[in-house]
Amino acid sequence: MTSFDTTPWPRTVLSMGLLVSLDPPALRRLLKAGLRRGLPPEDLDDLLRSDWQIEPDSPDATALIHALQERGWLLWHQETQRWKTHFG
Amino acid sequence: MTKILCVHSFRGGTGKSNLSANLATALAMTGRRVAVVDTDLASPGVHVLFQFTPGPDDATLNDHLQGSAPIEACCHEVTPDEVKRKGGHIFLLPASMDSDRIARLLREGxxxxxxxxxxxxxxxxKDLDAVIVDTHPGINEETLLTTAISDCLVMVMRPDSQDYLGTAVALEVAQRLEVPNARLVVNKLPRHFDAEQVRNRVQQSYGIPLGAVLPLSDELLDLASGGLALLEVGDHPWSKGVEALAQQLIDDIL
Incomplete structure (x- = not known):
């Protein structure tokens, strides 16, 4: 059982319109952090600790990243070695 | 690290492009490297202020977003001589003025x-100090994105009831996106308006720092977007107001 509920998050492609409407605020912050140049793994770890109060190697963190990856909202870019928010 | 300044307004006709171009000039006059990106792809115009017209062989932002042109090919140096002498550089990423290209963009996105x-x-x-994004007015996918990625949102409005309401909506969105900094610019203030009263009203209404209150200017109207006010009428209160805004952004953001 995770400390957050991903079931209300829609299973549709991400748009900025959707990103603005998402809750909780920590989810918007995470996806916003994946914009610009993307999010290095260590910054994602920091964000998980500070914003989600979960350890990066915990089952909760795995579940969260999995929920975002399977929706195609946050993807790992091999070339830049960063997590990037993905639209459309 | 490059700072992204998003110059936005809820409604059209606020003088956003004029402010973007002159703000870029003010920053570049301090020796900085600045780019202006025209994301008003449906009704581009900021290139006119730099007296730059994309020729048939000049790539525009459309050629990158809807084609295969590398972004560097869409970036054109437009630094005026006065700015060059101060060691600054201005680069422009114009949007296409070709009606077929605009129609294609609206059709295909x-x-x-x-x-x-x-x-x-x-x-x-280009090793930039700042990127100024001149946006399309209102709220759409690209203005939401440029707001989200900005280090500072510069909201431009006229002292007009519709602008007061629309600006509140845009700032509410910016708040949801947790934009780290915002400045409000009241532009085209008629001469008979009390600037102090307007200043107080916007500060009370929005609770974000006021970047500038810029007068409606005959000199700017005479220029008719044919040049940069900062270089053509540098002593005018409008130009001085933009310079002060640039200094504020340098001190607080850049």
Whole structure:
């Protein structure tokens, strides 16, 4: 059982319109952090600790990243070695 | 690191492009490297202020977002001589003025992710201090993106009831996106308006710092977007107000 509920998050492609409407605020912050140049793994770890109060190697963190990856909202870019928010 | 300044307004006709171009000039006059990105792809115009007209062989932002042109090919140096003498550089990423290209863009759209990547790629390639994004008015996918990625949102409004309401909506969105900094610019203040009263009203209404209150200017109307006020009428209160705003951004953001 995770400390957050991903079931209300829609299973549709991400748009900025959707990103603005998402809750909780920590989810918007995470996806916003994946914009610009993307999010290095260590910054994602920091964000998980500070914003989600979960350890990066915990089952909760795995579940969260999995929920975002399977929706195609946050993807790992091999070339830049960063997590990037993905639209459309 | 490059700072992204998003110059936005809820409604059209606020003088956003004029402010973007002159703000870029004011920053470049301090020796900085600045790019202006025209993301008003449906009704581009900021290139006119730099007296730059994309020729048939000049790539525009459309060629990158809807084609295969590298972003560097869409970036044109437009630094006026006065700015060059101060050691600054201004680069312009214009949008296409070709009606077929505009129609295609409206018909097919483009990925805002490509716009995000383009802004940061050109920032790195040109070693920029600042990118000024001149947006399309209102709220749509690209204005939401540019708001989200900005280090500072510069909201431009006229002292007009519709602008007061619309600006509140845009700032509410910016708040949801947790934009780290915002400045409000009241532009085109008629001569008979009490600037102090307007200043107080906007500060009370929005609770964000006021960047500038800029007068409606006959001299600017005479220029008719044919040049940069900062260079043509540098002593005018409008130009001085833009310079003060640039200094404020240098001190607080850049």
């Amino acid at each position: 483009y990925s805002v992710e490509a716009l995000n990547d383009a802004i940061f790629e050109i920032a790195e390639l």
